[in-house]
Amino acid sequence: MIRFGLCCIFREQPIKFRTTTAAFLLKRSNEEQRNRLSELCLINADNLLKALEYCQHNKIGDFRINSQILPLKTHPDLGYDIRDLPGSDQIIQAFKACGEYSRKYNIRTTFHPDQFIVLSSPYPDVVRRSIADLEYQAQVAQWVNADVLNIHAGGVYGDKSSAVKRLVHTVETLPDPVRKRLTLENDDRSYSPRDLLPVCADLNVPLVYDVHHHRCLPDDLSIEKATERCLKTWNREPLFHLSSPKDGWQASNTRKHHDYIDINDMPPGWLSMDITVEVEAKAKELAIEKLMADLKMA
DNA sequence: AGCGGTCAAGTTGAT
DNA sequence: ATCAACTTGACCGCT
Numbered sequence: 001m002i003r004f005g006l007c008c009i010f011r012e013q014p015i016k017f018r019t020t021t022a023a024f025l026l027k028r029s030n031e032e033q034r035n036r037l038s039e040l041c042l043i044n045a046d047n048l049l050k051a052l053e054y055c056q057h058n059k060i061g062d063f064r065i066n067s068q069i070l071p072l073k074t075h076p077d078l079g080y081d082i083r084d085l086p087g088s089d090q091i092i093q094a095f096k097a098c099g100e101y102s103r104k105y106n107i108r109t110t111f112h113p114d115q116f117i118v119l120s121s122p123y124p125d126v127v128r129r130s131i132a133d134l135e136y137q138a139q140v141a142q143w144v145n146a147d148v149l150n151i152h153a154g155g156v157y158g159d160k161s162s163a164v165k166r167l168v169h170t171v172e173t174l175p176d177p178v179r180k181r182l183t184l185e186n187d188d189r190s191y192s193p194r195d196l197l198p199v200c201a202d203l204n205v206p207l208v209y210d211v212h213h214h215r216c217l218p219d220d221l222s223i224e225k226a227t228e229r230c231l232k233t234w235n236r237e238p239l240f241h242l243s244s245p246k247d248g249w250q251a252s253n254t255r256k257h258h259d260y261i262d263i264n265d266m267p268p269g270w271l272s273m274d275i276t277v278e279v280e281a282k283a284k285e286l287a288i289e290k291l292m293a294d295l296k297m298a
Numbered sequence: 299a300g301c302g303g304t305c306a307a308g309t310t311g312a313t
Numbered sequence: 314a315t316c317a318a319c320t321t322g323a324c325c326g327c328t
Binding site: 255256 | 320321324
């Protein structure tokens with residue numbers, strides 16, 4: 001059966017993940033900084049459990065965890081090791097409780113490191129900081145039982161084949177906790193499924209198929225064919241992305257996401273597949289509820 | 299309590 | 314040249 005995934009936050013449920021700013025923290029003493037960060041990490045761990053409970057109670061089988069779950073974790077001035085925060089044992093325990101809940105109720109969890117993670121960059125420092133961020137998210141992934149760290153292929157820099165070579169080389173050097181969770185996703189500007197399928201085959205990395213991106217940046221593959229080819233890259237339950245354009249498919253910009261999913265944007269074949277489909281819709285849990293109702297699943 | 303300016307980071311393409 | 318968009322608005326300081 002298909003399962004739907006909720007991305008990062010809620011529209012109506014009072015479940016909020018907290019973060020902070022470097023400017024605010026840098027005005028405080030070292031001790032105050034660590035205390036605040038510790039407090040936020042624990043709040044976020046507790047809220048993650050609430051998020052998973054909400055999913056379980058509402059037939060949502062997957063939750064994407066936002067990249068700032070440990071705020072400023074790899075910041076150049078304020079980055080920290082979790083062990084250096086007061087109460088780190090309690091924080092880790094709280095995350096591990098999320099992992100136990102995830103296993104018990106079969107709620108999948110994933111990470112989608114943000115746009116600053118660029119493994120194809122020609123700038124060594126960008127790649128170095130990207131890897132540091134992936135390692136941080138892999139550490140949390142281990143605690144919470146997340147099996148996906150999903151990234152885009154990054155920039156082209158005027159020469160796609162060179163960019164891909166840098167990407168491949170970097171992926172091959174990644175530490176195991178990152179490597180075994182890493183996935184690549186087609187984007188809506190630079191890398192289509194056609195571009196990424198051979199890369200994923202080379203690296204033995206699954207391809208997260210985003211059908212909305214594919215419609216914005218098409219290639220010679222039909223949606224059905226891309227679905228089939230991407231499915232085969234997976235050694236575990238396949239993960240796909242779905243969204244609808246805010247202003248329709250005739251608008252000048254079709255990249256923006258709508259509050260809800262138009263069921264006409266759902267590839268019909270997906271419904272009968274054993275896959276996870278993360279729903280990228282601004283209305284969040286309300287959009288999933290409506291989608292399942294429209295599909296007569298609720 | 300409410301509001302506006304600001305927030306770590308990369309890259310692209312529309313304007 | 315500027316800026317929105319991207320997986321996501323939230324935080325903080327002021328009134």
